[in-house]
Structure formats: structure tokens, C-alpha cells
Amino acid sequence: MDSSGLGVRRAVGFVAPALLLIGIFLVFPALWTLYIGITNYQLTGAAAANPQVVGLDNLVEAVRDPLFTNSVWLTALFVLFSAVIGQNVLGFLLAWLLRSVSPWLRRTTEGLVLLSWILPSTVVAFLWFAVLSRDTGTLGLLLGQPETSWLVQYPMTSLIVFNIWRGTAFSMLLYTSSLAAVPPSQLETARLVGASGWQTVRDVVFPHIRGHVLTNTLLISLWTANDFTPFLLTSGGPNHQSEVLPVLIYRQALEGGQLGYASAMSMLLLVGNLAIALVYLRLLRRRA
């Protein structure tokens, strides 16, 4: 039972500081959000001085709000195309293809991919502005379409491409290390029996890294669903066309001043995150 020999009292003493921090920075804000979510609390105006408890009204209103449903749909698209498909597939392809190239090419490519992951968001946003803006944007000049304002005319596509570029590094790293766990003898056998590249991946590699795929997909889905960088690029515009949930919540809370309403929406986002996590955990367990 007490394998470390500390005794209950001392064990509690050791974990207490960590639990206290978790309590202050995780549990308390979450409870606080739940509480604000049932009030009509606002940033300014009369409801800022005397907030009233309105019960579940905020949740009901959110579910009926076309802006909210629009936002849920956009978030789903964003997660599906940029994370589940984009980062996953590109990350795996990079990891798979870079195994067999010369070390300097592998390191250079990995370095560049990593760079896009570790640069600060604001810096990256400015770079992408320079690429996608109208008249003097790099992309417009390259394609001979300087009058196209990519972030305004193709907001979601731009965000999805951006997020694939931004986040692929993680998937690449994870798959690189998981591929090392595939026994070389099995790959060699596959080669000898004349399996094609795709057959090898499907029948030899995938069964070995299935757990990694699920873990990776879970992590990048949650990160992408909660990612705020889209705000730096499009601020949710034009006219709500790229307003993913974190952006909607921010705009409702701080630009619209509706702190109570926005908190209720964050709670729905939290519930969504938990649902995604549960599905993945189920899949993982079934594998085991």
C-alpha cells in the first residue's frame, strides 16, 4: 500500500503545494466561470454594478443564437481539416519520408517545421499578414492576383492552411519517435514480399502506432478547438465568417461586454472538449 514509506501525513504534505496551485489556477477559475455563466454580469453598464442570477437563460440563449451555432460549425471545420486531417497526415508524411533521406536534409526540414511551431503567435501573425494581405501581399504577387485579400475573401481556408503550417511540427515529432518503434525486420519482410508503400503503412506500420495516432489526434484536436491565434489573423471577420468559438467568446466578453453570456458559452466549449476527450479515450481503451 504505502510503497514509498512516507505515511499519509507526509504524502499529503508533498502533494499539497501542487494541489493548491491546481486549486487556485484551475479549479477556482472553472467554478468562477460556471458561476458567472448563470448571471447577466457585464463589463460596463448597470449589470456590471449589480449582476443578477439568471439561471440557465444564458445557455438557452446561446444554443438558440445563430452566431453560436455558426461558431460551433466553424470550429468543427477548423478542427477537422486543420488538425485531424491536415496536421495528422502532413506530420506523418514528413516523419515517414524523412526516415530515408540524408541526415542534413532531414535536420534542415525538421528545423524549419519546428521553427513555425516555436515562433511567438504575434510574430507569426504579422508574417502571415504580409503574405496574405491585399496589394502588396506575397501570395497575391506570386499568383499575379494582387487585388485578392485572402484573409477577407477566403478566411476559413486561410486559417486552416495557417494552422496546418503552424502545428504540424508536433505530429511530425510524435510520429518520428513512434516510427522508431516499428521493428525493422517487419518492414524488411514487407519489402521482400513486394508490398507497396501504402500497403506497408497500412498493414505493418499502422498497427504498431495506432495508440500514438489516437493520442496525437486527441491532443491536436483539443489544442485547435481552443486556439486563439485566429483572432490575430482575422478577428473573426469578415462578418463572423471565421469566428471560431474562442474568438466568439472573447468578442462577446470583451468587445460586447457580455461577461455572463460569454462564460456560459465557455462552459459549452468545455463540455465539447470533454466529449471529444471521452470519445478518444474510449477508442484507446478498446485498443487495449
Add this chain to the structure above:
Amino acid sequence: MGRTKVFGLLVACGLLAGCLGQTQSGDQARNADAKEITLTIVANAAVGGKNARGANWIQNWVIPRFTEVQKAKGVTATIKFEQNGTGDEDFKTKVALDLKTGGGGDIIEIDGIWLGEFAQAGQIKPLDEVVGDTGWDGWNQIPEAVQGLGEFDGKRYGVPMGTDGRVLFYNRKLFAQAGLPADWQPKSWQDVLDAGAKLKSLQGVTPIQLNAGSAMGEATTMQGVLPALAGTGRPVYENGKWQGDSAQVKDVLALYRKIYGGGLGDPVLQQEANGRQRSFTLFSENKIGVLLESDYFWRSVVEPKNGVAAMADRDAAVGWALVPAREPKAGVGGQDFVSMSGGGVRVINPNTQYPRQAWEFMQFLNSAEAVKESLAGTAQLTQRQDVNDQVLGGDPMLSFIAEKVLPITRYRPGLADYPKVSAALQQATADVVSGESPDDVARAYREALVKAVGEQNVG
């Protein structure tokens, strides 16, 4: 573990009970005799950036002078200037968060239209509650209408920083190329659209910039919807009700439709994150023909030396005209021409450590000498009549505002609900610009309005 959980819950409950809607009050004479004081002034102005002239003035004139004045009285004053250079909405959010958490500067420059919300939230308080006696000879110099910018619900909250007026600015060079008169004064909306149609023939020129959409924020309402609405004869707030999907609102939306659906305006620009700033740059590069703005545009945007989109040939190239009503006599009060005005207000933070000294600083900022110095040789409609009498004569544009625009202008209703109505109007223009029909948009606008202010307040 159980104990920690209980503790966490206790902390949570304690804070929950105390934090929402907290209010504070204090002794107005606290620290009145302090020998060492620190005051911070906050403005949406930055040296070398937004509102650079005001920032230079605070940094290089106000702070050294006021420190000297205090030193002569044996007080060591440290005056800090917190500079900002961001969009008005972001600045407002920042100030609201500062005040909400009991922080923020001692003197804060805000837009007069935010006064109602901040006051209702208890984030700012009537001036006499904050500093005590507010007697000051300067009040006599500030006209009643301008003082009203610093009042809410009949109480004085701050000292206004002047006022402004809105006109149509146009590029004389482009007008000459399009065969339009150098001295232009449209008499109706149709006149403006006709001029736009002629400007359309010029390569690479956007004929008309009428702000639209939520990205431009209050600039859409103030430099777009409200002047247009005033031109239909019915102000946005009348007899205790906000205008819903009335014929007048539909007229305004139809005007937007004509401009942005008919190739007279650039719909993409309205939706860009930095559209307003970009419209200024385009105007200064002779790529926009007509633009509705306040005299701020003349003073701080295309101003040849310090403007954010400076035009070296401003005086020759930029013309101005009154904003016409839909047709002659169709404007509010049967007017032929209309305008809207607003202005900034300086307020004192109720949480200041030095209320009396903050009030003294406020008087200093609004003294005739300081106000005149703030203009740095240029002209502006300041809060003080004595200063205006001296400086406006030198600038034809500002004299025009004082003589022709102020007599016909209107102010926004200083109500806490106004920002919500404004946001609904912005959304309505955004929808029209992105191609929806004015009738559908008007209906959606009414629904948004009812949700924001309640059915009983919509007319």
C-alpha cells in the same frame, strides 16, 4: 487531498461572494497634504503614433510644467503618462477592465459616449463625489452643449476636451480629373452618388468611402449610419424609443446598398481588420474620392507634418462639404444639411490615491495656457471659448466647422444602451455590404435591437 479540496472551495466561495459588482468609496481629502505625489494620466495617444500631437503635449509640456508648479509649492510630483495607440474599442475594453479591477490611471481620457456605461457600472463617479469641491473659473469658458459631453443623468462626471463636426472630405485633384467642380457642395444623396458615378471612370479610384461593418466599430455608426439617418429626418433615438426597422432605417440601408452594390465603394475594405486606417492611407494616396469624417481627419490624419496618413499638399488637395440630407429640407429639423458631433472627456478615477491633486492636475490640463499649447500652432474646436476665439480664425476648415457645422449638428444620446444599438447598426451595414437585401437586414436589425434594449424601447 480532501482537506485541500475543501479549502479550494472555501476560497472560491469567499471570492465569489465578494467580487462581482464591487463598489468602493473613499475620503475625498485623503492625502491632500502629501509632499510626494504620483499621478498617472492615461490616453489613447502615443508619441510618434496615434494622436501624436496630444501625446507630445503631455510628454513635453504638461509633465515638466506641472511638476514645476508643484515643486514651487514644495511638493514632489511624479507624473506618469500611460500611452496607448490602439483602436477605440480595444482602448475602451482596457479602461473598463482597469477600472473594474480597482486599477487604472488617475486621469483617463475617454470618448464622451462611454460615460453612461462606465457611470452605470459605478466605474466612474460624479466629479464632486470623487474630489469634493469642483469650483473652477474655467467652467465659464466651456459652452453648455460641450459641458454636456461630460455629464450623465444630470450629473457632471468629467471635463470635456472639445468637440468636433462631420463633413464630406473630397479629393480636389480627382474631382478635376473627373470633370467635377473644385468647390463642391452636394444638395442631396443623389448628388453624392452622381459624383461617385463620375469618379468611377478614373482608374484605380474608389469613388466613395462610407464606413460600414463591425470592424470599423463606432466609426461606422458615427461617420456612416448616424449622419445618414439624420439626413432622413429622424434621429436614432426619439421620444424615449430607439428607431427599429423604420422607413428611414431602410432608406439608409438602401443608400449603403447603392454605394457598395453599385461599385461606388469597396466592400472588401469595410471588412478588413484595419479597414479604417487603410481608407485613410488610400485617401492620402489619391485613391479615394469622397470620405465622410470628422475634422479629426483634417487635423490628425492628412495633416502634412504629423498626420498618420500625411498629405504634403493637403491645403490644396483636400476639399470639404456639408453632409446633405436625403433631399433638401428632408433632414432632422427640416434641415438641408446635417452633421454629428462628439468629443473626448477626461475623468478622474474614483480609486485615485490623490483626489484633490488629481483635480488640481485636471484644472491645469484645462487652463487656457495648456489648451492653447496643446494645439501646437494648429487649430481645433477646444472646450474653451477663449482659446477658440484666438485660434480658429487661422484655419479655414476648423472655422467652417465652428460656423457652419456646429449650428446644425446633433449629439448621440448619452445613454448606457447606446453602444448596443450602435453595434446592431454596425452589423446591419455589414450585412448590406456583404450582399443581403436591405429589407431582410432591417428585419434582423429590429430583432437584434429588441434583444439588446427590450421590446418596449423600440419604436
